[in-house]
Amino acid sequence: xxxxxxxxxxxxxxxxxxxxxxxxxxxxxxxxxxxxxxxxxxxxxxxxxxxxxxxxxxxxxxxxxxxxxxxxxxxxxxxxxxxxxxxxxxxxxxxxxxxxxxxxxxxxxxxxxxxxxxxxxxxxxxxxxxxxxxxxxxxxxxxxxxxx
Amino acid sequence: xxxxxxxxxxxxxxxxxxxxxxxxxxxxxxxxxxxxxxxxxxxxxxxxxxxxxxxxxxxxxxxxxxxxxxxxxxxxxxxxxxxxxxxxxxxxxxxxxxxxxxxxxxxxxxxxxxxxxxxxxxxxxxxxxxxxxxxxxxxxxxxxxxxxxxxxxxxxxxxxxxxxxxxxxxxxxxxxxxxxxxxxxxxxxxxxxxxxxxxxxxxxxxxxxxxxxxxxxxxxxxxxxxxxxxxxxxxxxxxxxxxxxxxxxxxxxxxxxxxxxxxxxxxxxxxxxxxxxxxxxxxxxxxxxxxxxxxxxxxxxxxxx
Numbered sequence: 161x162x163x164x165x166x167x168x169x170x171x172x173x174x175x176x177x178x179x180x181x182x183x184x185x186x187x188x189x190x191x192x193x194x195x196x197x198x199x200x201x202x203x204x205x206x207x208x209x210x211x212x213x214x215x216x217x218x219x220x221x222x223x224x225x226x227x228x229x230x231x232x233x234x235x236x237x238x239x240x241x242x243x244x245x246x247x248x249x250x251x252x253x254x255x256x257x258x259x260x261x262x263x264x265x266x267x268x269x270x271x272x273x274x275x276x277x278x279x280x281x282x283x284x285x286x287x288x289x290x291x292x293x294x295x296x297x298x299x300x301x302x303x304x305x306x307x308x
Numbered sequence: 309x310x311x312x313x314x315x316x317x318x319x320x321x322x323x324x325x326x327x328x329x330x331x332x333x334x335x336x337x338x339x340x341x342x343x344x345x346x347x348x349x350x351x352x353x354x355x356x357x358x359x360x361x362x363x364x365x366x367x368x369x370x371x372x373x374x375x376x377x378x379x380x381x382x383x384x385x386x387x388x389x390x391x392x393x394x395x396x397x398x399x400x401x402x403x404x405x406x407x408x409x410x411x412x413x414x415x416x417x418x419x420x421x422x423x424x425x426x427x428x429x430x431x432x433x434x435x436x437x438x439x440x441x442x443x444x445x446x447x448x449x450x451x452x453x454x455x456x457x458x459x460x461x462x463x464x465x466x467x468x469x470x471x472x473x474x475x476x477x478x479x480x481x482x483x484x485x486x487x488x489x490x491x492x493x494x495x496x497x498x499x500x501x502x503x504x505x506x507x508x509x510x511x512x513x514x515x516x517x518x519x520x521x522x523x524x525x526x527x528x529x530x531x532x533x534x535x536x537x538x539x540x541x542x543x544x545x546x547x548x549x550x551x552x553x554x555x556x557x558x559x560x561x562x563x564x565x566x567x568x569x570x571x572x573x574x575x576x577x578x579x580x581x582x583x584x585x586x587x588x589x590x591x592x593x594x595x596x597x598x599x600x601x602x603x604x605x606x607x608x609x610x611x612x613x
Contacts, residue, residue: 194574202573251540293575297568297584300577305541308551308610 187245190236193229200225201293207282208289214282223274226292230268234261250305263299270295329477331420338417339410342441347409347449355447357589359436359509363582364393367459378403379457384430386537388523389466391430399456412448413441419480426476428464429484429523435511437486438504483524489513490530492604502601505594506531515543515579518611532608541578548607561599562592 182188200222206212207219237253237260253260274288333339356362362370365378379402380395397403404412411422419426419433427433439447469475489507492499506512518526518534533545533552544552553561560571565587568576576584587595 195572198573201569205567205569205573293568296575297577297581300575301579301581304577305536306544306552306578307541308544 182245185245186236186238186241187247187249190233190249191245191247193233193236197226197229201296204285204289208286214285216278216280219285220275220278223271223288223292227268227271227275230264230271233267234264246307248304248307250303253303256302260299260303263295263303267292267295267299325478328481329474331424331426331477332418333414333420333424334410334418338441339413342413342445343409345442345445347445347447349446349449349453352443352446352448352450354590354594355439355443355509356450357586358505358594359447360511360583360586361396361451363586365396377455377457378451379459380461381459386430386523387521388470389464391428391464391466392462393431394461395457395459396451397454397457398452399458402458402460403456404451405456409445409448412451413444416444416447417486419476419484426473426480428466428473428476429479430464432511432514434484435508435514437484438488438508443509479523482522490606492601495604498597498600499604501594502597502599502604505590505598506601510598512546516546516611526611529608529611531602531605532611535612536578538579542610542612545608545610546602547605549609553602558596558599558603561602562595565590565595565598566592 203212203222204219207214237249239254241247242249242251242254270288270292274292277284277288279285279288334342362375362378364382364384365380366375366382367377367379368382370377378395378397380393382393384391384393395403398405400406407422414420414422415427415431416433416436416439418437419429419431421427464471488503490503492503495503513525513531515537516531516533518529518532520526531546533550534543536543544550546553548554553564556564556571564570564576565584567588568581568584570576587598
């Protein structure tokens with residue numbers, strides 16, 4: 161009886177622990193970071209497209225999010241995280257680490273410039289949005305692989 | 309007597325094969341009609357971007373105005389060897405400055421060089437062959453306005469037996485066609501315009517359709533995606549059978565082609581980055597037409613599986 165209770169507790173414990181472990185995997189962390197960047201980009205794009213009213217605080221928050229992600233994004237590509245968890249990271253990240261790091265640094269610099277500019281109106285946002293989002297494709301061109 | 313008959317038989321078969329694999333130019337009537345058109349360079353610029361000419365024929369890594377210098381040099385790796393895009397700038401020696409519009413039409417529509425040889429289909433004349441006379445003349449007029457480059461073209465790095473250009477005559481017999489890739493019942497003008505852009509100048513199917521071991525398209529798999537010819541990963545399935553864009557609306561597709569953003573604000577990647585920059589230079593009407601055509605495609609399972 162005691163054993164059975166212990167066993168049940170262990171099963172429940174393991175089930176509770178499993179998602180926590182997956183969420184800590186670098187592949188998952190970096191995917192979540194990119195989703196945050198996508199969300200921030202979308203918030204600004206809706207203003208740029210005229211689908212949402214200009215909101216200076218929201219624009220600054222979005223730029224800050226991207227800057228914060230870029231600050232540590234490169235830490236989540238350790239050796240051993242080349243595959244798994246549906247990663248779309250390209251092998252080039254590990255064969256050309258310096259090139260990859262330079263792309264992240266360029267994203268950080270663009271985002272920081274946007275934060276520093278703290279755009280007060282839509283034209284101000286448009287001036288930083290274009291150069292900032294050039295970084296997306298410039299990096300994904302070489303360092304991301306579509307697998308499905 | 310028997311030996312003579314056998315010899316004659318072999319000679320006949322060889323003769324037939326030689327005749328069948330001969331490079332065939334565009335008909336004289338059509339060349340004459342194209343030559344009679346006064347090409348419009350401004351209209352030709354749209355075709356230049358729709359056709360992605362600079363993606364292969366500008367120097368590797370060229371950006372901005374440097375994309376208009378068609379000095380060649382981009383390397384395309386494939387299962388058959390590495391093809392190196394030639395100089396097609398208007399330089400009379402190093403490029404195509406000495407070509408007539410008929411030479412250009414034979415290259416684009418028939419895959420035949422001014423020397424009368426077959427081109428490798430790494431140059432996607434297999435798609436360009438669907439282009440209209442007017443578009444060929446306009447594109448040629450635009451190319452004439454570009455800067456000259458004296459950079460010499462490099463030979464392709466292709467081994468035996470693919471280095472025998474005549475053998476491409478056999479390949480063309482099997483796979484080269486100017487017919488539509490899909491039949492779309494009840495297609496309106498917008499869808500037909502999209503079909504022209506995608507199947508013709510845009511040559512989207514060259515990467516997005518799976519190929520058999522000798523490089524022909526697999527049947528009934530148009531735009532269903534393929535293995536990435538340049539290494540790992542895949543080229544996405546553009547039909548409703550794939551997960552990449554099947555959930556997108558036509559306006560999502562058009563916005564992606566304009567901005568490089570997916571509906572989730574993920575971005576374009578891989579070799580599509582350069583293609584998207586080209587698509588951004590089209591009119592919004594043409595991007596909408598491409599989107600309408602893609603939405604009208606028959607559903608296909610992933611081509612790489």
